Amino acid sequence: MPLAVGLSVIDDEAKARKNLKLPMFKQFKGVIALMLNPTDGVVKQTGVHRSHHTWWRTKSFEMSNLKMLEV
Amino acid sequence: MRPLTLMQTLEYYDVPQIIVAVDAMGTRYLCTLFKQDEENGFEYIGVQISEPRLMAFVGGQLDLREAYLHPEVENAVYLVTARKEVLAATKLIQQQDITEKMLPEAGYFFDASDLVDDENPPLDTYQLEVPVHDRITFSTLVSRMGWRAFSLRKTAVF
Numbered sequence: 001m002p003l004a005v006g007l008s009v010i011d012d013e014a015k016a017r018k019n020l021k022l023p024m025f026k027q028f029k030g031v032i033a034l035m036l037n038p039t040d041g042v043v044k045q046t047g048v049h050r051s052h053h054t055w056w057r058t059k060s061f062e063m064s065n066l067k068m069l070e071v
Numbered sequence: 072m073r074p075l076t077l078m079q080t081l082e083y084y085d086v087p088q089i090i091v092a093v094d095a096m097g098t099r100y101l102c103t104l105f106k107q108d109e110e111n112g113f114e115y116i117g118v119q120i121s122e123p124r125l126m127a128f129v130g131g132q133l134d135l136r137e138a139y140l141h142p143e144v145e146n147a148v149y150l151v152t153a154r155k156e157v158l159a160a161t162k163l164i165q166q167q168d169i170t171e172k173m174l175p176e177a178g179y180f181f182d183a184s185d186l187v188d189d190e191n192p193p194l195d196t197y198q199l200e201v202p203v204h205d206r207i208t209f210s211t212l213v214s215r216m217g218w219r220a221f222s223l224r225k226t227a228v229f
Contacts, residue, residue, distance in 0.1 A: 008085045015185065021135075021176035022088055023105035023116075047083035049185045 006054035009034070009043070015051045073160040075100060075151065081129070081181060086113065089135070089181075091125065092151065092158055099125055100160065101138055102151045105173045112154035116164070116173040119147040128181055130212045135179040139169060183216050 010016040016031040036043065041057035075092035078099070082089035086107065092100045099122070102115035118139050120128075127133040142148060148169060149160040164173075201209045213220045 008083075010084075012185070015182070018179060018182075019082075019084060019088075021179040022082070022084075023103060023173060023175055024088060024107065025084075026172075026176060045187070048080050048187055049083070050187055051185050052083060 006046075006056045008047075009053050009055050010051050011053060012051040015049070073149075075158045075160055077158055090115070092117070094160065100149065100151060101125060101128065101135075103135065103139075103173075103175060112152060115151040115153070116169070117149045117151035117160060118142050119144070119149075126212065129183055130216065131180045131182055133180075134177060135175045135181070136177045139174055140166075 010019070013031065013033070019025055020028055020031070036055065039058065040061050041055055043053050043055045046052060046054040073094050075094055077090055078093050079091045080087045080089070081091060086104065088104050090102045092102055094100070098119050100117040101120045102117035104113055104115050106114040116139055119142065120138065121143055124133065124138070124143060128135065128138060139148060146163055146165075148164045148166065150162040150164055152159055152161050199209075210220070212218075
């Protein structure tokens with residue numbers, strides 16, 4: 001079952017990197033790429049840009065199952 | 072305190088990051104979020120901006136940082152807050168009081184081509200007179216924004 005709180009994710013690396021220039025994100029050191037599986041939750045395009053999505057992760061989601069890609 | 076009305080969200084990540092707001096006089100403010108907490112709500116740095124300059128930003132021709140460092144007129148930068156669903160320009164910020172934490176880094180150019188398409192958006196229709204030497208600039212802006220332009224004279228074919 002998905003949790004009530006969603007997490008913003010972007011499917012465009014260049015766009016994600018550009019957002020690091022904004023004041024709220026300047027503190028971040030970089031971006032990471034995640035490979036999500038169907039059991040990790042649901043993803044829906046939200047917001048004003050096509051590249052922006054909200055990920056509602058499932059309670060069963062395990063960080064250890066996440067395939068993290070270095071970017 | 073000057074109440075503002077939200078016109079458009081230009082960048083969204085968890086919450087609105089860049090917005091355009093307008094005051095009762097019709098003056099537009101380009102606002103970028105720099106602080107957010109439960110007690111004070113959202114704090115944006117907002118700059119009064121003319122329609123052509125706003126279009127230059129939306130068209131990807133104006134660096135967001137430049138909008139705040141070099142506003143079109145003096146006394147144009149404000150602290151804009153969103154608290155308890157009230158959006159307002161609350162305090163004038165003198166140019167020398169703008170801090171680095173308020174500012175975006177150089178090189179943030181807006182990309183309108185990534186905006187979500189609205190299948191049936193309400194349309195405004197304008198009749199424009201564009202100098203011939205601005206034809207390429209105008210057609211580029213029209214293309215980037217996904218607008219439609221119809222020429223009324225043979226000298227302006229797009």
